[in-house]
Amino acid sequence: MDKLACLKAFAKVVETGSFSEAGRQLRLSRSAVSKYVAELEESLGVQLLNRTTRHASPNENGQLYFERALVILSELDAADQAVTHLQSTPRGLLRINAPMSFGTIRLGPALADFMTRYPEMQLQLVLSDDLVDPVQDGFDVTLRIAELESSSLIARKITPMPRVVCASPDYLKRHGTPHHPQDLRDHVSLTYGFLLTGNQWKLTGADGEHWIQPAWSLCVNNAEVLRDVAVKGRGVALIPEFIAGEALQQGRLKAILNDFWAPPLTLYAVYPPTRHLSVKVRLFIDFLVERFGREVDKRGN
Amino acid sequence: MDKLACLKAFAKVVETGSFSEAGRQLRLSRSAVSKYVAELEESLGVQLLNRTTRHASPNENGQLYFERALVILSELDAADQAVTHLQSTPRGLLRINAPMSFGTIRLGPALADFMTRYPEMQLQLVLSDDLVDPVQDGFDVTLRIAELESSSLIARKITPMPRVVCASPDYLKRHGTPHHPQDLRDHVSLTYGFLLTGNQWKLTGADGEHWIQPAWSLCVNNAEVLRDVAVKGRGVALIPEFIAGEALQQGRLKAILNDFWAPPLTLYAVYPPTRHLSVKVRLFIDFLVERFGREVDKRGN
DNA sequence: CCCGATTGTCGCCAATTTGTAGACAGAGAC
DNA sequence: GTCTCTGTCTACAAATTGGCGACAATCGGG
Numbered sequence: 001m002d003k004l005a006c007l008k009a010f011a012k013v014v015e016t017g018s019f020s021e022a023g024r025q026l027r028l029s030r031s032a033v034s035k036y037v038a039e040l041e042e043s044l045g046v047q048l049l050n051r052t053t054r055h056a057s058p059n060e061n062g063q064l065y066f067e068r069a070l071v072i073l074s075e076l077d078a079a080d081q082a083v084t085h086l087q088s089t090p091r092g093l094l095r096i097n098a099p100m101s102f103g104t105i106r107l108g109p110a111l112a113d114f115m116t117r118y119p120e121m122q123l124q125l126v127l128s129d130d131l132v133d134p135v136q137d138g139f140d141v142t143l144r145i146a147e148l149e150s151s152s153l154i155a156r157k158i159t160p161m162p163r164v165v166c167a168s169p170d171y172l173k174r175h176g177t178p179h180h181p182q183d184l185r186d187h188v189s190l191t192y193g194f195l196l197t198g199n200q201w202k203l204t205g206a207d208g209e210h211w212i213q214p215a216w217s218l219c220v221n222n223a224e225v226l227r228d229v230a231v232k233g234r235g236v237a238l239i240p241e242f243i244a245g246e247a248l249q250q251g252r253l254k255a256i257l258n259d260f261w262a263p264p265l266t267l268y269a270v271y272p273p274t275r276h277l278s279v280k281v282r283l284f285i286d287f288l289v290e291r292f293g294r295e296v297d298k299r300g301n
Numbered sequence: 302m303d304k305l306a307c308l309k310a311f312a313k314v315v316e317t318g319s320f321s322e323a324g325r326q327l328r329l330s331r332s333a334v335s336k337y338v339a340e341l342e343e344s345l346g347v348q349l350l351n352r353t354t355r356h357a358s359p360n361e362n363g364q365l366y367f368e369r370a371l372v373i374l375s376e377l378d379a380a381d382q383a384v385t386h387l388q389s390t391p392r393g394l395l396r397i398n399a400p401m402s403f404g405t406i407r408l409g410p411a412l413a414d415f416m417t418r419y420p421e422m423q424l425q426l427v428l429s430d431d432l433v434d435p436v437q438d439g440f441d442v443t444l445r446i447a448e449l450e451s452s453s454l455i456a457r458k459i460t461p462m463p464r465v466v467c468a469s470p471d472y473l474k475r476h477g478t479p480h481h482p483q484d485l486r487d488h489v490s491l492t493y494g495f496l497l498t499g500n501q502w503k504l505t506g507a508d509g510e511h512w513i514q515p516a517w518s519l520c521v522n523n524a525e526v527l528r529d530v531a532v533k534g535r536g537v538a539l540i541p542e543f544i545a546g547e548a549l550q551q552g553r554l555k556a557i558l559n560d561f562w563a564p565p566l567t568l569y570a571v572y573p574p575t576r577h578l579s580v581k582v583r584l585f586i587d588f589l590v591e592r593f594g595r596e597v598d599k600r601g602n
Numbered sequence: 603c604c605c606g607a608t609t610g611t612c613g614c615c616a617a618t619t620t621g622t623a624g625a626c627a628g629a630g631a632c
Numbered sequence: 633g634t635c636t637c638t639g640t641c642t643a644c645a646a647a648t649t650g651g652c653g654a655c656a657a658t659c660g661g662g
Contacts, residue, residue: 002303002649003377019610032650034611045583046384053657054609061384068380072373076304079369083347083362282346303620320639333621335640354628355638609658619648629638 003043004076007069009036010048014058014066084279094280095124097142101224102267103127106242106292107143114287121280129221141271141281143288145240156285158267159292162241165203165262166253171233178236181210181260188235189214190226201238205260227253238262267292304344305377308370310337311349315359315367385580395581396425398443402525402544403568404428407593408444415588422581430523441582442572444589446541457586459568460593463542466504466563467554472534479537482511482561489536490515491527502539506561528554539563568593 012022013033023033041048048062058066098107103125111123126139145161167187178184181203189201191214201212214236218229223239230237231252237244247253269285313323314334324334342349349363359367399408404426412424427440446462468488479485482504490502492515502513515537519530524540531538532553538545548554570586 002305004304020608029651030610031612031652035650038611044381044384045580048384051610053611054659056610065380065384068376068383072376072380075369075373075376079366079373080345082369083345083349083366279346321637330622331639332623332641336621339640352639354640355630357639603662605660605662607659607661610656612653612655614652616651617649620646622645623643624641626641627639629636631636632634 003040004073006036006040006043007073009033010040010062011066011069011073013037013049013056014062017055017057019056092120092280093122093124094141094284095126095139096284097126097128097139099143099145100127100129100222101240101243102143102145105224110287110291113291114284117287118283141269141284144268144270145265146268156269156271156289158269158285158288161265161267163238163262163264164241164244164248164255165236165238165257165260166230166244166248166255167236168231168233168252169254171230171235172254172256174233177256179257181205181212181257184212184214184236187215189216190218190220190229190235190237191216192219192221192223192226192239201262203257203260203262210260240265304341305374307337307341307344308374310334311341311363312367312370312374314338314350314357315363318356318358320357394423394425395442395585396427396440397585398427398429398440400444400446401428401430401523402541403444403446406525407543411588411592414592415585418588419584442570442585445569445571446566447569457570457572457590459570459586459589461565461567463565464539464563465542465545465549465556466537466539466558466561467531467545467549467556468537469532469534469553470555472531472536473555473557475534478557480558482506482513482558485513485515485537488516490517491519491521491530491536491538492517493521493524493527493540502563504558504561504563511561541566 009022009026009028009032012026013019016022016025019033019037020030022028023030026033028036037049044061044065046061048058048065049056050059050062104127107125111125115121115123143158175187178187181201184201191201201214203210203212217235218226220226223237223243226237226239227243227247229235230239231247236256241248244253244255248255267288269288271281271285310323310327310329310333313327314320317323317326320334320338321331323329324331327334329337338350345362345366347362349359349366350357351360351363405428408426412426416422416424444459476488479488482502485502492502502515504511504513518536519527521527524538524544527538527540528544528548530536531540532548537557542549545554545556549556568589570589572582572586
């Protein structure tokens, strides 16, 4: 039992009056929050919360424990701060490499907040889609979006990046809407890749996995280009949701094959193997996890 | 990461100056303690301890953090005590059922300490080897030693109970010493069981698992009897170490087949399914885990 | 008053973490 | 010089975590 996690969950439930809201703020599922609090009550042997089906409020035990928990949690933060601040305030240059699309669409806007939080730091951001070696190419941290975790470098998972199959309404009107992955064989696919071979789409549904060799007419290593070509009605694309999102919302693209899903990509931070991350890198990675990790709209559904 | 576990491990290392000793006191392996402290240092981004290959001492960061960690840990204990003591001081009757051998050899002596710690409690101990239903038979908690976990009742594991194959020196002189489980077929086995069928010994070694149908001459549901008959030279017995221990130490029994091992039994506490354990039962079970869980001599070897 | 949305709990299970065994190299005691 | 004990590391089995989805209950809007 991770008692600290239980304490945080409990405190957040008392603060918000709700397991669901506590879950959203802690980026945990309702069932995880429920289990944490139940576990804490079990270990103490007392009930801490009165629950109805829509609210939770502390009883006498719970109010007492909540007050003490807040003190403990804040003292722990203070202890952590005390030792990390014995080092210099984070300053100096942080050299970041990130993929082009992610860098422009998601990371760039977020960096303003990071810079606000750590005004003494200088950031150098290099956007490229080349595979870089952080040690050799002189970066402190490089971000990557990939399907499989590379175990040859030290990497920290930030967040899954779901993908979506989509096409423009005009394309669908002219060519019909695929209802099953196998229908894709009859459609023009816009596919992502560096090389022109070995690119299959894996889609999974209630009837199992489907490996589709799409009839591709465009193969490019930039998903924004795929999106834009899809918007122009040139075919069906499988691209990350963060790239497709705005076009989907505006109706310029339509998600299809919604009963099937592709394995999500994962955003990783990769950094040189040293005994301890520098404070700069660690703060940056923590910031990424906080900002991009477990999106709020994934909770409580 | 269980930060509280890390804090406790770290604090214990600083107190004792040693990962090994911290492990012994916390009933963790050396590598677990090492990992906990490393993980804490990683999360803080600072080194807390200076290590030689035989000692560990806090550096400036470590000393500061240690002092704060002690405050936090003691406040957490105080918070826990505050809510649990809002209930009555544990008093009243605690009805315990335990197996005969374990009850007489291990549990009985330990109960004195439990009674010292909780003088307001009354204990009723019923030793029997029957399978009892705690709800139906009116016990607050029943202890069981079994090979497989029963999932039909709520049970808390207390500790593994290793078994040993042994015989008297006299028996071995007369019949030779088995060196492989298959040799047991040529020996007289004293076997544990309620019924006279289906009793196989499973012994595992470097060359895999061996299921032996022993040529048993005695089948009894009490391992003390098996021990005593083995001491008298009547055969080979597979019995729990806590039963054989004294006879082994005194040379009246000799452990054999030491490159093979039987799956250990496990001591469980079984109790009625209620939302929360009563304080009495919880204190008793915690006491058992503390007393019998992860034996000290299993640490740091 | 009814219906839809949201709630908290629970069982199941895949994914992840835990924690040990054992190997290794280093330090200290004898 | 040897032996014992140390702390770290890897591999891996066992245990735990945390989400999904089902379920029953509640609340607010129409």
